[in-house]
Amino acid sequence: MRATPVLEVRGLEKHFLGRRRLFGATAPALKAVQLVSFSLQAGNALGVVGESGCGKSTLAKTIMGLHEPTGGEVLLDGRDVRDIPRKEFASRVQFVFQDPYSSLNPRKTVRQTLDAPMRHLAGLDAPAREERAAELLDLVGLRPEFAGRYPHEFSGGQRQRIGIARALAASADVLLLDEPVSALDVSVQAQVLNLLRKLQRELGLTYLFIAHDLAVVENLCDEVAVMYLGRIVEQAPREVLFREPRHPYTHTLLSAVPVPGQARGQRLRLVAPGDASGLTDEGVGCAFAPRCYRAEPRCREELPPLDDAAVGHPVACHFASDTDPKEHAG
Amino acid sequence: MSAVDPTPIETTAAPGAGTWKRLVRNRLAAAGLVVLAFVLLVATIAPLLPLPDPDTVDASRRLEGVGSPGAPLGTDHLGRDMLSRLVWGARVSLAVGVFATLIAAFIGSLIGLFAGFYGRIVDSALMRSVDVLMAFPYLLLAIGLVAVLGPGLINAMIAISVVNIPFFARAVRGATVTLVSSEYVDAARALAFSRMRILFREVLPNVLPVIIVTMSTTVGWMITETAGLSFLGLGAQPPTSDWGTMLGAGRDFITRAPHVSIVPGAAIFLVVISLNFVGDGLRDALDPKLK
Numbered sequence: 001m002r003a004t005p006v007l008e009v010r011g012l013e014k015h016f017l018g019r020r021r022l023f024g025a026t027a028p029a030l031k032a033v034q035l036v037s038f039s040l041q042a043g044n045a046l047g048v049v050g051e052s053g054c055g056k057s058t059l060a061k062t063i064m065g066l067h068e069p070t071g072g073e074v075l076l077d078g079r080d081v082r083d084i085p086r087k088e089f090a091s092r093v094q095f096v097f098q099d100p101y102s103s104l105n106p107r108k109t110v111r112q113t114l115d116a117p118m119r120h121l122a123g124l125d126a127p128a129r130e131e132r133a134a135e136l137l138d139l140v141g142l143r144p145e146f147a148g149r150y151p152h153e154f155s156g157g158q159r160q161r162i163g164i165a166r167a168l169a170a171s172a173d174v175l176l177l178d179e180p181v182s183a184l185d186v187s188v189q190a191q192v193l194n195l196l197r198k199l200q201r202e203l204g205l206t207y208l209f210i211a212h213d214l215a216v217v218e219n220l221c222d223e224v225a226v227m228y229l230g231r232i233v234e235q236a237p238r239e240v241l242f243r244e245p246r247h248p249y250t251h252t253l254l255s256a257v258p259v260p261g262q263a264r265g266q267r268l269r270l271v272a273p274g275d276a277s278g279l280t281d282e283g284v285g286c287a288f289a290p291r292c293y294r295a296e297p298r299c300r301e302e303l304p305p306l307d308d309a310a311v312g313h314p315v316a317c318h319f320a321s322d323t324d325p326k327e328h329a330g
Numbered sequence: 331m332s333a334v335d336p337t338p339i340e341t342t343a344a345p346g347a348g349t350w351k352r353l354v355r356n357r358l359a360a361a362g363l364v365v366l367a368f369v370l371l372v373a374t375i376a377p378l379l380p381l382p383d384p385d386t387v388d389a390s391r392r393l394e395g396v397g398s399p400g401a402p403l404g405t406d407h408l409g410r411d412m413l414s415r416l417v418w419g420a421r422v423s424l425a426v427g428v429f430a431t432l433i434a435a436f437i438g439s440l441i442g443l444f445a446g447f448y449g450r451i452v453d454s455a456l457m458r459s460v461d462v463l464m465a466f467p468y469l470l471l472a473i474g475l476v477a478v479l480g481p482g483l484i485n486a487m488i489a490i491s492v493v494n495i496p497f498f499a500r501a502v503r504g505a506t507v508t509l510v511s512s513e514y515v516d517a518a519r520a521l522a523f524s525r526m527r528i529l530f531r532e533v534l535p536n537v538l539p540v541i542i543v544t545m546s547t548t549v550g551w552m553i554t555e556t557a558g559l560s561f562l563g564l565g566a567q568p569p570t571s572d573w574g575t576m577l578g579a580g581r582d583f584i585t586r587a588p589h590v591s592i593v594p595g596a597a598i599f600l601v602v603i604s605l606n607f608v609g610d611g612l613r614d615a616l617d618p619k620l621k
Contacts, residue, residue: 090522103513107535150618
């Protein structure tokens with residue numbers, strides 16, 4: 001039996017109610033997150049991947065409390081977060097936003113941005129905040145004289161470092177990272193990812209890392225969950241997932257990751273036609289069935305449960321135990 | 331793309347001092363400030379200035395032109411000294427314009443902030459009330475309010491403030507709505523800041539430019555709107571004169587003695603345009619991006 005997970009999510013649901021139209025019925029609810037469960041051990045990093053609109057950002061924001069969950073629960077150290085005072089939760093769990101441009105208040109200097117959480121959450125006095133601010137800037141690789149500058153004076157990568165420093169200002173140990181590098185240039189992405197890895201190693205941080213890019217996750221995460229239309233369809237340790245993907249969707253995603261030294265025609269490229277639209281459509285079967293190369297009539301009638309009976313890690317596919325999904329590909 | 335190395339930028343001074351420096355570096359704003367300071371100074375020390383009494387009627391010196399001996403800006407239809415009336419009128423007009431603007435800006439901005447921040451029912455309730463105010467022609471509403479409160483300068487000022495609340499409320503609400511959904515507000519929520527702290531520390535500073543610009547344009551309207559009420563006998567009561575009353579009084583002699591309306595008109599113009607320059611300058615000076 002493992003220790004109590006630092007962060008646990010049980011059956012989390014987030015539905016966005018449709019707007020009530022002037023005449024007639026309410027538009028159907030958008031089920032952005034459906035029955036998502038996972039647990040995260042201290043010091044680990046869980047990557048959540050999926051294409052745009054699959055609900056992964058909503059998942060992170062719901063855990064953070066930025067969205068009110070429709071159902072399910074979030075536990076921090078085994079305690080229901082609804083029983084934890086907001087300030088205490090905020091000083092343990094912090095969020096790093098996707099867009100480093102809109103996530104910093106343009107009228108606050110770096111110092112002011114960092115100051116508020118230190119005073120408000122950690123209750124540090126002025127000299128302690130001064131010291132801690134310098135320490136934070138050093139930690140995220142920014143020069144101390146940057147403290148008096150405004151966000152627009154920085155590049156995207158530097159801004160994201162400020163965002164990370166803000167998240168760490170009140171000594172949070174769990175970071176929810178919502179595509180923290182997807183808005184950055186590729187070369188800067190690597191720097192920020194390296195910073196995140198360094199911070200995790202030095203401070204023993206726990207990460208929930210949202211990404212739409214498997215390559216980014218591969219570098220940083222111990223475990224990977226794949227989301228499709230609001231549900232986790234497969235979750236496995238990184239090596240297992242990358243070596244032996246069991247869900248056709250995971251397989252499709254992986255086949256899109258370019259491999260150095262391999263020309264385009266040399267490897268199998270699976271393509272899922274269409275896109276992940278129709279989130280409001282409450283079909284009975286597997287949500288991926290319409291785009292799946294492996295789909296059979298059964299898939300459209302019966303929702304495959306997410307269980308690990310077939311292959312030892314959770315997969316939501318009727319054919320998870322098939323040896324090689326490739327043979328079914330066109 | 332600069333990856334890690336920053337573009338070299340001059341080090342930043344404390345925000346307060348920097349704002350003032352940036353404001354006076356803007357020539358138009360500086361000129362506006364000088365004009366406003368001069369007008370304010372003259373209005374303040376009016377009792378000390380060697381001016382004839384602004385209300386003394388002299389039937390023998392009616393409608394004398396600009397540059398007449400003893401009356402540098404001429405006299406009006408009752409032979410009163412225009413310069414003296416202009417200086418004393420400035421006290422009334424500026425006080426009304428500034429206070430009415432402050433009241434309207436304060437109430438209107440609060441309505442706009444709360445409506446935009448809380449949304450839903452709060453938004454609907456507040457903004458529909460504002461729409462009711464807007465649905466009346468402004469003068470009619472002002473007259474109605476004065477009719478209820480009774481004529482007089484203070485009541486005219488209150489009426490003018492109320493009439494102008496919707497402009498602030500709408501402008502501020504619009505700015506607030508876009509800011510509330512920005513990620514730095516989410517970040518503040520993630521840091522468990524209280525709603526009031528988010529509203530006044532995170533949102534308000536970013537809405538401030540909208541408020542300042544609206545204020546600088548509104549003061550001018552206020553002065554002329556008060557003039558409208560005074561013209562109808564609901565504002566400044568004779569013989570007290572504000573610039574608006576003077577402007578209105580000159581109407582009957584516009585061809586024979588144009589200076590009677592041009593002098594107060596020019597004064598209003600000068601003050602309004604100075605306010606606009608200062609307002610624009612202040613907006614830019616408060617924007618950290620335009621240092």
